[in-house]
Amino acid sequence: MEVTRQNFKESLNTVCSAIDEADFLAIDGEFSGISDGPSVSALTNGLDTPEERYEKLKKHSMDFLLFQFGLCTFRYDKSESKYLTKSFNFYIFPKPFSRNSPDKKFICQSSSIDFLASQGFDFNKVFRHGIPYLNQEEEAQLREQYEERRNQSNGAGTPSFISPSSKGPINVPDEHKDFINRVVEKVEALLSNSEKTVDLDPCTGFQRKLIYQTLNWKYPKGLHVETVETEKKERFIQISKVDEEERRRREHAKQEKEQEELNDAVGFSRVVHAMSKSGKLVVGHNMLLDVMHTIHQFYCPLPEDLTDFKEVTMCVFPRLLDTKLMATTQPFKDLITNTSLAELEKQLKESPFKPPTVQCSEGFQSYDTGTEQLHEAGYDAYITGLCFISMANYLGSFLTPPKAHISAKSKLIEPFYNKLFLMRIIDIPYLNLSGPDLQPKRDHVLYVTFPKEWKTSDLYQLFSAFGNIVVSWIDDTSAFVSLSQTDQVQIAMNTSEFAESYRIQTYAEYVRAKQRDKNP
Amino acid sequence: MEVTRQNFKESLNTVCSAIDEADFLAIDGEFSGISDGPSVSALTNGLDTPEERYEKLKKHSMDFLLFQFGLCTFRYDKSESKYLTKSFNFYIFPKPFSRNSPDKKFICQSSSIDFLASQGFDFNKVFRHGIPYLNQEEEAQLREQYEERRNQSNGAGTPSFISPSSKGPINVPDEHKDFINRVVEKVEALLSNSEKTVDLDPCTGFQRKLIYQTLNWKYPKGLHVETVETEKKERFIQISKVDEEERRRREHAKQEKEQEELNDAVGFSRVVHAMSKSGKLVVGHNMLLDVMHTIHQFYCPLPEDLTDFKEVTMCVFPRLLDTKLMATTQPFKDLITNTSLAELEKQLKESPFKPPTVQCSEGFQSYDTGTEQLHEAGYDAYITGLCFISMANYLGSFLTPPKAHISAKSKLIEPFYNKLFLMRIIDIPYLNLSGPDLQPKRDHVLYVTFPKEWKTSDLYQLFSAFGNIVVSWIDDTSAFVSLSQTDQVQIAMNTSEFAESYRIQTYAEYVRAKQRDKNP
């Protein structure tokens, strides 16, 4: 199901009950870019620590927009021994909801945009009809603004422009005195004729403020003053004669409208809140960036510290499972050669795995995994869920007696909880959200700095005496070089002592220097 | 005429001859945003100096994308006493043209995107089919890359991967030796069988480099080696047996293809080059941002200094005319109340002005100014041109005898050349591109700093003794206050001497402090 601003409100109940009845949820996001700094391969260095990786992604990936969010809910129907799915493809865009709302900026990366364009991504749907959202702080601020206004208003017109200091006769600057006098004349005329309302000419915000203040002070009762926007976005003031009951009615209607506006502004964040509140297992494929973006965009700016990020994440999504991490872990690792989502899905249909029995719920458009719609977030979420089911059920085959269906709550799944795949890190397979991370030995690793002109071959040359080495480029002038034997490290250090064009440090020295830089 | 990547090449001749035959050109641009920093009104402070304004726009507006460029050419047909127009609406997008090309990032501002969306702007056309471009430096770099490759290749295969240092037997790292040996075996088999070509399996860039180097060294003649990309963007190497003539032919075809690739990559910049080379009058409405973006995107990063910017601009566009500046200058100023493009166009159809006689050239889609297509760049360029013609012709009515048609080259127009409208600056109407700027006295201006909580009314209060004042907000805690009389300045300064919550400086002091900050 496609969800845009146009059908969001009427779809929200459907979305929420799909979440509530589900056994697990699968998600996927599409972004306007990946890195606004280093190239993707430098962003994902093979010897990053989890902290370094988190910091780099936070710094270089969060200013992009998560503009398509896929959610697929999976409910197991015992009687029929199959999963029923409901798949949603949300288009997201931070449309400013009023003149004072945050005017968000986001970066686009040409290569990512071009890639999505080549997959038929519909940018018009995003930018014309995307669902808005607020993070928690923005929501709180907006709520406060509305409340403040309401408190000020108690019984006196619609004083959205009145600040507490300005009750009582107000100071109209000379150049506006004529203007305000003419307004007062119009109001006097209204009060003495048989019309119900009078529309003033469009004027500036400052003039509107003066009008509100003046009328509020001169006519505390009997008038309803409201700013109306024309189709051309010009704003003018409309003044109506009202009795007390009518005034109350209007005030009430206005509050209802405000509450609705607030809900509209919170928009897609409400879906994420519902997922979070459900506490259900949330499955994704290579999902670290999806999780970071989701929290960043719909909850709060990401914390400085990886430990704090883990804590926030566990609050928002208490149970996460990454199918890419699962597929690269035993017993799957030996059976699966290619863990990219599309390939994984194909392999998991073949022996020794079994294609999961799923059925699209009534009223939902079904996906055909034969004719792929890859890189549409809703579809990717759907096949991520399929992958999870196949792998979970495969674990059941080791039980005695074997079980064909393993639920999302089974103990067999627990080892995979809250471990997010770390792309291209050689010796740390995952980010452990619910505890400290693995700390592999890096005794055999050297940190080498050199002139910009050097190529990989120069590094091979330099270390040619040591047999196989692995080079992990950091930037133009530095790289990690992993030697095959730890005892070679000392030899390399010794021979390089007097080198002029390059410099070698042990990994431990590198870590120490980096920490000194951080806390001088 | 809509121009995208799909019809760009076949349209280029049409565009260039339209430019060549034109009497003047009108342009307009649409951007992905305006300011990534302060709000637009703080970006355009009423008392900015031209230098300050330039710096702010450079700093806060250039990371957006100019993604639609309108060009309308106007040719005067004497025999029929009317202008013939050709209007082009170009969609622009920096699609990366190869794996090594710059992966440009640009910012989008939600409010701008939302505004364009509400006008029916087609983002899919931009992102799917936008025309790429290179600035001058990128073009030079690419040209150099191609030439370097060509020079290296003289007579020896296609050594795109060979660096000068690596001719001769090469150093294959141990772990790749087997792989390379297998490739050599395949080549030997090819040379001794009747096949013409052999395709190797896809492999990494480093492995391809090793293959190129090895084959180039082992088989300097008789082989053509080429990297081919599959539809799935996998790259593999294809090796063909060739005699010398065939090798030359292929080399030549390759160079032609490279030249074409280069032209494609330069893309839309070629249109701007053609406009520039024509030296024709270029008309725009409120065109400072358009000019800055055009130079920034298609020529070079903007210079630090305003003086240098003026110089560059005059090189690229030797004759510019801003219809907004023209409309706010006498004799038009008194006749025209609203100088926004749409309103201006309407007013210039009415007496004392005359609607210009224009006709759309054959084969071009004509615009109907009745049913507006405002904010499509091609249409905006078109009506900008109409405005220019009406105003130019109006100047002719003062001649004796009056002239109904005033050409774009008339002396009467010259006073308006190269003066770009400065939005919302109170006392400097334009940026003078061909000389120093006006330096109005600002003796009556105060620079006031104060706590964040202050509102405009606090400033009115503070200066209530001085009659009319004008407040120009700089940011949360500072503003310029213009007094109506210069001799009040000293009084204000004296009374504020012991103030604690706020601070007043004269404008001259402010300027001096700012310059100290700049050149400490």
Ligand SMILES: Nc1nc2c(ncn2[C@@H]2O[C@H](COP(=O)(O)OP(=O)(O)O)[C@@H](O)[C@H]2O)c(=O)[nH]1
């Ligand atoms: N000096 C130098 N730097 C390199 C070389 N290869 C890669 N780098 C640097 O290391 C970073 C990561 O390199 P790599 O993993 O090969 O990724 P890629 O450049 O994105 O293909 C690059 O962005 C460069 O800054 C090289 O041969 N010489």
Ligand SMILES: Nc1nc2c(ncn2[C@@H]2O[C@H](COP(=O)(O)OP(=O)(O)O)[C@@H](O)[C@H]2O)c(=O)[nH]1
């Ligand atoms: N402290 C304070 N700052 C203001 C006030 N009005 C404007 N500003 C600041 O001045 C900047 C420009 O203000 P203004 O010209 O009114 O533009 P706007 O905020 O974009 O509508 C704003 O971005 C604020 O930082 C005010 O009443 N109090």
